[in-house]
Amino acid sequence: MAFTGKFEFESEKNYDEFMKHLGLPADVIAKWHGFKIITEVQQDGQDFTWTQYYSGGNTMTNKFTIGKECEIQTMGGKKFKATVKMEGGKVVADFPNYHQTSEIVGDKLVEIFTIGDVTYERVSKRLA
Incomplete structure (x- = not known):
C-alpha cells in the first residue's frame, strides 16, 4: 500500500x-529538537x-482503522x-491540541501538524 515503508527523519520546519x-517547557523542546526519528508504517x-x-x-x-474510533497516543505520551x-x-x-496530516510525496513521508495558524512540518525519507 502507499504508506507501507520505513522512513528516516530528514528535516523539519517551525x-x-x-x-x-x-505548551511544552523550553527544556523539553530543546531535548526533543533534532531527535532522529524512524517511522515505520504498515498498511493493510x-x-x-x-x-x-x-x-x-x-x-x-x-x-488504527480509517473511519473507526480508536485510541491514539500523542508525542507527549497522552492517550485519547x-x-x-483518509482525505x-x-x-x-x-x-x-492540534491537527495532523500525513502523506507520501515521492519517496518522502510528509507530516504537517497545525495549531491555529502555526504549522510544523516534518519530512522523512524512505529507507531502502
Whole structure:
C-alpha cells in the first residue's frame, strides 16, 4: 500500500514555535529538537500500524482503522480517542491540541501538524 515503508527523519520546519504553542517547557523542546526519528508504517487496506522509534530507545505505536474510533497516543505520551480519516490520499487526525496530516510525496513521508495558524512540518525519507 502507499504508506507501507520505513522512513528516516530528514528535516523539519517551525519545530520550536509549534512546540511552544503546545505548551511544552523550553527544556523539553530543546531535548526533543533534532531527535532522529524512524517511522515505520504498515498498511493493510484501511488498517494501519504506525510506529515511531525515537533517539534514546523510546518507541510509540498507534494502530488504527480509517473511519473507526480508536485510541491514539500523542508525542507527549497522552492517550485519547480519535477517528482517523483518509482525505485525498492523506491520513488525517485531530489530536486534542492540534491537527495532523500525513502523506507520501515521492519517496518522502510528509507530516504537517497545525495549531491555529502555526504549522510544523516534518519530512522523512524512505529507507531502502
